Ligand SMILES: Nc1ncnc2c1ncn2[C@@H]1O[C@H](COP(=O)(O)OP(=O)(O)O)[C@@H](O)[C@H]1O
């Protein structure tokens with residue numbers, strides 16, 4: 001019998017250290033005999049990567065930014081994520097919708113309820129000619145949230161790379177983003193696994209692996 005697809009997203013403020021662990025978890029799943037698709041948001045398709053280049057660089061209103069994030073996400077779901085899950089692959093996605101709630105909702109102050117409406121449309125599993133608000137949403141099976149104080153993340157990034165539009169935001173912005181993640185985690189406690197990212201890399205990795213093992217996948 002074909003294996004069931006597994007969808008895992010990785011979340012956290014910039015500099016939380018999540019990127020280092022996506023590849024390690026991919027290797028662990030491959031060692032367990034699974035086919036893995038590693039991807040990211042915004043991006044993951046040619047169209048969504050073009051949107052990424054725009055939203056990470058150009059100044060724009062909060063609604064425009066949110067709509068572009070969800071437009072990129074819809075294309076990513078249709079072209080890449082849903083087909084991979086249907087094949088029974090493991091999909092590891094560096095950021096997904098919780099980032100929109102955390103950054104556009106928490107960080108930029110965009111209305112939470114309005115984001116929920118966009119989520120309902122963009123992640124609908126109905127054909128687009130149906131009423132898209134009447135169905136189950138495509139959501140990750142597990143979201144690993146790398147949580148740490150923004151001051152620690154900022155210190156890591158200061159020596160790591162040239163900041164993009166979001167990374168250049170002040171500390172208060174990341175406090176608000178972190179609060180956005182906390183709110184999303186409280187709304188979906190079963191889907192979320194919070195990992196303390198303010199630990200040495202090996203300890204963080206042990207917690208990441210443990211989160212996947214806890215679901216019986218490794
Ligand atoms: N546990 C850790 N302790 C200290 N530094 C770390 C840790 N994890 C990652 N880093 C460093 O912090 C920086 C940001 O890591 P990265 O994985 O790019 O974060 P993110 O993808 O969450 O923005 C990199 O320079 C990385 O080497």
Ligand SMILES: Cc1cn([C@H]2C[C@H](O)[C@@H](COP(=O)(O)OP(=O)(O)O)O2)c(=O)[nH]c1=O
Nearest residue numbers: 014041042069095096099100103104166167
């Ligand atoms: C997916 C997503 C990302 N973002 C932001 C968070 C990050 O600052 C940025 C890009 O994410 P990321 O790929 O983590 O950046 P990097 O490659 O530099 O680690 O986009 C949003 O604001 N909303 C979203 O919906």
